[in-house]
Amino acid sequence: MLNPLDRTKLKAASISTLVTLLLALLKFIGAVVTSSNALLADALHSLTDSISSMFVAFGILLSTRKSKKFPYGLYKIENLVSLVISLLVIVAGLEIAFHSIKNMHRVHNLGTGLIITGISIAISFVLGLYKIRISKVTNSPSLKADGYHSMSDALSSVVVFAGIFIYKFVPLAESIAGVIVAIILVLAGFEILKQSLLVLLDAQLSEEDIEKIIKILKDYRGVRIDFIRGRSSGSHYFIEIGISMSEKSLRRAHEITEEIEQKVKETIKGAEDVVIHYEPIKKDYTTYAIPIKDQSPTTHIGRCDLFLVCEEDKDLKMRCRTVENPAQRVKAGRGAVAVKKLIDEDVDILLLPKESSEGMIQIIKEFFDVRVEPEKIERFLKYGLN
Numbered sequence: 001m002l003n004p005l006d007r008t009k010l011k012a013a014s015i016s017t018l019v020t021l022l023l024a025l026l027k028f029i030g031a032v033v034t035s036s037n038a039l040l041a042d043a044l045h046s047l048t049d050s051i052s053s054m055f056v057a058f059g060i061l062l063s064t065r066k067s068k069k070f071p072y073g074l075y076k077i078e079n080l081v082s083l084v085i086s087l088l089v090i091v092a093g094l095e096i097a098f099h100s101i102k103n104m105h106r107v108h109n110l111g112t113g114l115i116i117t118g119i120s121i122a123i124s125f126v127l128g129l130y131k132i133r134i135s136k137v138t139n140s141p142s143l144k145a146d147g148y149h150s151m152s153d154a155l156s157s158v159v160v161f162a163g164i165f166i167y168k169f170v171p172l173a174e175s176i177a178g179v180i181v182a183i184i185l186v187l188a189g190f191e192i193l194k195q196s197l198l199v200l201l202d203a204q205l206s207e208e209d210i211e212k213i214i215k216i217l218k219d220y221r222g223v224r225i226d227f228i229r230g231r232s233s234g235s236h237y238f239i240e241i242g243i244s245m246s247e248k249s250l251r252r253a254h255e256i257t258e259e260i261e262q263k264v265k266e267t268i269k270g271a272e273d274v275v276i277h278y279e280p281i282k283k284d285y286t287t288y289a290i291p292i293k294d295q296s297p298t299t300h301i302g303r304c305d306l307f308l309v310c311e312e313d314k315d316l317k318m319r320c321r322t323v324e325n326p327a328q329r330v331k332a333g334r335g336a337v338a339v340k341k342l343i344d345e346d347v348d349i350l351l352l353p354k355e356s357s358e359g360m361i362q363i364i365k366e367f368f369d370v371r372v373e374p375e376k377i378e379r380f381l382k383y384g385l386n
Helices: 003-032 037-063 077-102 110-138 141-166 173-200 205-216 250-267 332-342 359-365 374-384
Strands: 224-232 237-245 271-280 283-293 306-313 319-325 349-352 371-372
Touching: 003 037, 003 110, 003 141, 003 283, 037 110, 037 141, 037 173, 037 374, 077 141, 110 141, 110 283, 205 224, 205 237, 205 250, 205 271, 205 283, 283 374, 306 374, 319 374, 332 359, 349 374
Parallel strands: 237 271, 283 349, 349 371
Antiparallel strands: 224 237, 283 306, 306 319
8 A cells, every 4th residue: 555655756756747748749740840950859759758757657566565575665666667778768759860860841830830839848947846846755766767857858959949949040959959958868867867876775874865965874982983874775775783782771772772763764864774773882991980978888869979090900990089969059950960960980790888779770771780799899999099
């Protein structure tokens, strides 16, 4: 079943197919009436536009289907469709150029030709703007390619209009207009081809999208970026982010990764799946903290005078410092202030002189490993306070 965005894309592609088919028919009639090579070339351009719109609609219908064999969906069908469109455009352009150079006819009914090309310019331009606008809303590469195809159709009609308009004064102008239309087609085709191949070959996300993700990650204290990679598939993106965090609580680390995932999906339009690989920041030492009140260890985190913070490596070499408890300067929320200070000091383990049933201790266990180790406390106190 199609979601709202896919229904919007399908509607735009269907409207485009019908409109461009009618335009192609109108131009073919005009080419017969006027014997204009340029108008015939423009009719072929509109026909390829109509065929490409049909491919887009077909691609949208198939790209939304998922199965056991294709768990990531068939989103790249949209890019395959764009690739087919590009080849059609290039072949049509070369054919038009050959036809315009080889066959030079006398053009008749110039007024009729001008009216038809004038109508074509207006319709193709409005249709192109419409498809490009819808492609931005739905993030559809095939619809975007089709939109620019319509814009090139409008541009080619401008060239045809000019060629017919000055034909009376410069007969060769009409054939020249046909060649110019062919060049426009071929250049547009190669641009679509390049973009389609980049996606099919799993090219990296754009620099702009990577910068947006980096900006999100920088808002989180203690998060280090290891890698950011991703690929587009149709109008969807699959993104992988590797980060290291100093966060000690697994629950809180999980919450942070979920927050980042949600923000990335909200920021990168079309982000289908965001996978975050989390690793704790590895240190060569362990950081301990002991709450001190009146020169003695205490279990009252919010009301202690200071913290004795000691770093001990695997060889039991240590380095200690005292850190004032900022919670002493506040009247409410002392425990939260003290915990924040310990987080800022990158504490791994909080050492207590005895077990405690205080509610604050239970909260602290969400952030730190809390242990009762009297011997280690005594050793740290002897080293750090003397």
